[in-house]
Amino acid sequence: MCDLAQELKKDETKLGAVLSHQWEKGGTANAVEDYEEGGYTSYRSGINLFKEPYREKFMPLHEAALEACFNYVAQTPWQNQDNNPPEGLLTHAWVSIYGRDHFVPEHIHTDSHISFVFYGASDEETGHIRFRNPAAQSFRMSHTLAAEMFCEVYAFPPKVGHFIVFPSFMSHYTDQHKGDQDRIIYSGNFVFRRTYLGDGFLNATKLSDS
Numbered sequence: 439m440c441d442l443a444q445e446l447k448k449d450e451t452k453l454g455a456v457l458s459h460q461w462e463k464g465g466t467a468n469a470v471e472d473y474e475e476g477g478y479t480s481y482r483s484g485i486n487l488f489k490e491p492y493r494e495k496f497m498p499l500h501e502a503a504l505e506a507c508f509n510y511v512a513q514t515p516w517q518n519q520d521n522n523p524p525e526g527l528l529t530h531a532w533v534s535i536y537g538r539d540h541f542v543p544e545h546i547h548t549d550s551h552i553s554f555v556f557y558g559a560s561d562e563e564t565g566h567i568r569f570r571n572p573a574a575q576s577f578r579m580s581h582t583l584a585a586e587m588f589c590e591v592y593a594f595p596p597k598v599g600h601f602i603v604f605p606s607f608m609s610h611y612t613d614q615h616k617g618d619q620d621r622i623i624y625s626g627n628f629v630f631r632r633t634y635l636g637d638g639f640l641n642a643t644k645l646s647d648s
C-alpha cells in the first residue's frame with residue numbers, strides 16, 4: 439500500500455490536503471510541493487478508494503479493514519443486546535503520508551460509528567496515536583491523588599502491519615513523526631447499515647457470520 443499511497447500523493451490532478459498545522463485551516467493543497475511542509479492525506483482529495491482505478495488495488499486492505507471492524511463488533515457486548523447482529527459497511531477510506539515532524543491535530547471522525555488506522559510504514563518509535571478519555575471532563579477538577587486513577591490520554595505506538603480500531607467519537611491526535619523514512623497509513627470509517635442508506639464498500643455476509 440505504501441507505493442500506492444506515494445502514487446496518489448504525486449497525482450497533480452487530485453490534490454489532497456496538508457496535515458500538521460495546515461490541517462485545521464481546511465481545504466486542499468495548491469501544489470504537490472505543499473505536502474513537504476506538513477505531510478499529505480488523500481482525505482480531501484475527492485479520491486474514492488472504493489471505486490476504480492483504486493478499488494482493485496486496495497481490495498486486500500479494504501477486506502482486512504472490514505475484518506478488523508467485524509472483530510471489534512464481535513468483541514463488544516452488542517450481540518448480547520440484540521439477537522440480530524447489525525450489518526455494516528466501510529463508508530470512507532484514505533491514505534496519509536507523514537514526513538519528519540509531521541502530525542495530525544486532535545479530531546474525531548464524524549458521520550461514522552467505528553474508525554480504524556492501519557500502519558503500512560513507520561519507525562514504530564515516534565508518531566504515537568493518542569486517544570483522549572471521553573470522560574475527561576468528569577475528573578478534570580479532581581486535584582487529588584485519587585484523580586491519578588484516571589487516564590487522560592491513552593497512547594499507542596504505530597506498529598507496522600497493525601490495525602487500531604476505535605469508536606469514531608474518541609478524540610485523537612498523533613505525536614510528531616521523527617523518523618527518516620515516511621510514516622504511511624491507511625484509515626477509514628465503518629457505519630452500521632441500519633443508519634446509512636448511501637453507497638460504500640459492503641460485505642454484510644462476513645458480519646452475519648461473525
Ligand SMILES: [Fe+2]
Pocket residue numbers: 545546547610
Ligand atoms: Fe483520525
